[in-house]
Amino acid sequence: MGVDAQCRGLVSSFLQAGELAQLAPAAASAYFLDVDGTLLEIKPRPQDVSADAPLRELLSRLAAGLNGALALVSGRAVDDLDQIFAPCSFPSAGLHGAEIRFADGARSRAESAVMDAARPELRLFAQTHPGLMLEDKGATLALHYRQRPELADEVRAALEKFARRPGLAVQEGKMVAELKQAQYEKGTAIEALLAARPFCGRTPVFIGDDLTDESGFDFVNRAGGVTIRVGAVGPTAARFFLSDPLAVRTQLRHVAATLDA
Numbered sequence: 001m002g003v004d005a006q007c008r009g010l011v012s013s014f015l016q017a018g019e020l021a022q023l024a025p026a027a028a029s030a031y032f033l034d035v036d037g038t039l040l041e042i043k044p045r046p047q048d049v050s051a052d053a054p055l056r057e058l059l060s061r062l063a064a065g066l067n068g069a070l071a072l073v074s075g076r077a078v079d080d081l082d083q084i085f086a087p088c089s090f091p092s093a094g095l096h097g098a099e100i101r102f103a104d105g106a107r108s109r110a111e112s113a114v115m116d117a118a119r120p121e122l123r124l125f126a127q128t129h130p131g132l133m134l135e136d137k138g139a140t141l142a143l144h145y146r147q148r149p150e151l152a153d154e155v156r157a158a159l160e161k162f163a164r165r166p167g168l169a170v171q172e173g174k175m176v177a178e179l180k181q182a183q184y185e186k187g188t189a190i191e192a193l194l195a196a197r198p199f200c201g202r203t204p205v206f207i208g209d210d211l212t213d214e215s216g217f218d219f220v221n222r223a224g225g226v227t228i229r230v231g232a233v234g235p236t237a238a239r240f241f242l243s244d245p246l247a248v249r250t251q252l253r254h255v256a257a258t259l260d261a
């Protein structure tokens with residue numbers, strides 16, 4: 001059995017060439033796009049990532065064709081997304097939903113003070129385990145172990161200690177684990193963006209690649225939208241798969257091409 005058939009067996013299937021443009025036409029859709037692993041290939045370190053000019057141009061063109069209904073939905077902070085996509089700036093949900101910048105520029109932000117108790121200990125933990133990297137994003141604290149994969153369990157244990165406190169949780173990702181406030185998820189962030197202009201009244205599409213994206217898939221499925229998981233075939237709430245960020249870009253180019261027609 002081919003990979004495609006196996007996927008169909010799991011309910012999800014690979015999107016065919018140009019299929020996204022048919023499933024989610026620009027005139028009626030709102031596009032929500034995860035960043036790392038979806039729009040951009042995974043790199044050794046978070047700071048190695050930047051959006052190339054063709055991608056920025058594609059997203060800008062799409063955003064215009066969608067009447068502005070295109071948002072980034074990321075685990076990164078919104079300010080970080082702005083740097084990665086500069087000079088472009090899109091409506092964005094950052095920190096797994098803990099902060100949102102709406103299309104009109106209004107912002108909601110989570111308190112960073114909630115991480116104050118954990119910050120010094122996790123900083124020391126990273127300093128005393130060479131190769132680990134603490135990414136302090138203010139309202140969340142991420143410990144990256146890509147250079148020391150054998151420390152995954154220790155990293156999780158260090159975070160779990162703080163996640164026992166009410167309202168906190170550990171978010172797992174690709175060679176990273178992160179302390180965050182449990183109430184914030186990508187699904188609730190997409191819901192908030194979709195309720196506001198220019199997204200409201202449109203059918204949502206969400207493309208993501210990681211565990212943090214599953215709440216987004218759940219919400220978008222409930223809203224009758226299109227959900228796509230990028231990368232390895234496996235258990236997911238998404239209805240479709242794409243192989244990698246290049247395949248995502250190819251699908252988005254097809255959507256952009258329909259804007260010329």
Ligand SMILES: O=P(O)(O)OC[C@H]1O[C@H](O[C@H]2O[C@H](CO)[C@@H](O)[C@H](O)[C@H]2O)[C@H](O)[C@@H](O)[C@@H]1O
Binds near residue numbers: 034035173174
């Ligand atoms: O929700 P996303 O936009 O996918 O962001 C998830 C995390 O992405 C970044 O970390 C990941 O990408 C890095 C660069 O490719 C990679 O080095 C790291 O191992 C990955 O976990 C970012 O640093 C995190 O803050 C995001 O939560």
